[in-house]
Amino acid sequence: MNKINQFDNIGMKVGKNERLLSIHTLRDSHAEKAYKRAKELIEVHYPIDDDDAFRKSFTGYLRKQIAKEKYITSIEQSINWIELDNLSKTYLEYQVNFDAYSYDLELINQSQVNMWKLCEKLCKTLNASKDISIDFGSISFLEYNGEWMPSFDEISMLK
Secondary structure (H helix, E strand, O other): OOOOOOOOOOOOOEEEEEEHHHHHHHHEEEEEHHHHHHHHHOOOOOOOOOOOHHOHHHHHHHHHHHHHHHHHHHHHHHHHHHHHHHHHHHHHHHOOOOOHOEEEEEEEEEHHHHHHHHHHHHHHHHHOOOOOOOOOOOOOEEEOOOOEEEHHHHHHOOO
């Protein structure tokens, strides 16, 4: 069997990367606040017809609209261009394309899958045993957060 294909179909999803998902959700929320504020600044003077183009560059969008329509040049003086530019930079820096990421925690080889299954059995025993006094500092491949569970970070390091 070819080494590259040796582990085909071995992958096993064992959870979600909640930490990364939470970070991305907060970042995207910050971006959306910047977007909404920019929209408020503009729509007082000019309706936004193309939301996708507006999201690419708030200032760029408005400048193109002003260049196309001579009658709105009077708007140019009433816009806070510095704030709009800062909002655009914030939006572009913090927005998250959720489709570009996989938040699945996945084991990719047989030794990782085997260790995960073994750790699940050990955790089930440790968590069910009220008589066992657990005074361990740490157990390899396990983590304790109110209950024992396999440690994805440690298990995923196995080759």
